[in-house]
Amino acid sequence: MGATAKSHYYARLDSKESSSIGPSSSKRVQDEQAQVRIGWKMMGLGWQFVTEMLAGAFLGWIVGRWLGDETLGALIGTGCGLAVATYTLIRGALKLNSALDRMDKSQGTKPPPPLKQEKWKNSDEEHE
Numbered sequence: 001m002g003a004t005a006k007s008h009y010y011a012r013l014d015s016k017e018s019s020s021i022g023p024s025s026s027k028r029v030q031d032e033q034a035q036v037r038i039g040w041k042m043m044g045l046g047w048q049f050v051t052e053m054l055a056g057a058f059l060g061w062i063v064g065r066w067l068g069d070e071t072l073g074a075l076i077g078t079g080c081g082l083a084v085a086t087y088t089l090i091r092g093a094l095k096l097n098s099a100l101d102r103m104d105k106s107q108g109t110k111p112p113p114p115l116k117q118e119k120w121k122n123s124d125e126e127h128e
Helices: 003-020 023-067 070-107 117-127
Strands: none
Touching: 023 070
16 A cells, blocks of 8 residues: 555544544544554564664675685674664664653553562562
8 A cells, every 4th residue: 555545544534533423533543543653663673673683694694705704704794783783673662662652641641650669579578
C-alpha cells in the first residue's frame, strides 16, 4: 500500500470513527495509530540489528579472504557489526521510548509506581 493509499485509508477510518461515536474516539484512533507506528519502528530496529551484524560478518569475511585468514576476518567483522548494531539499537530504542513518553504525557497517564524494597525483602525471607 502506497503512502497516499495509507493516508486515504486512515482518513476514512478517522471519519467513520468520528462520525459514528464522537470527537473523543477520533483522538483514541489517532493514539492507537501512533502506537502501531511505534511498534513497527521497534520491529524495524530488530531487523536493522540483525542485518548490521550480518553485514559486519560478511565484510569481515571479505577482508579476511583478501588478507588470507577468512575465519579471523569474519570474527573481527562480526564483533564490529555487533558493536555498531548495539549502538544503533540503543540509540533507536531511546528515541522510541521518548516518543512513547511524550504520548503518555499528552494522554495524561502516569507511569506505574515503583515497587517498594520492603516487599522484595519480605518475599525473600519467606522462601528461605
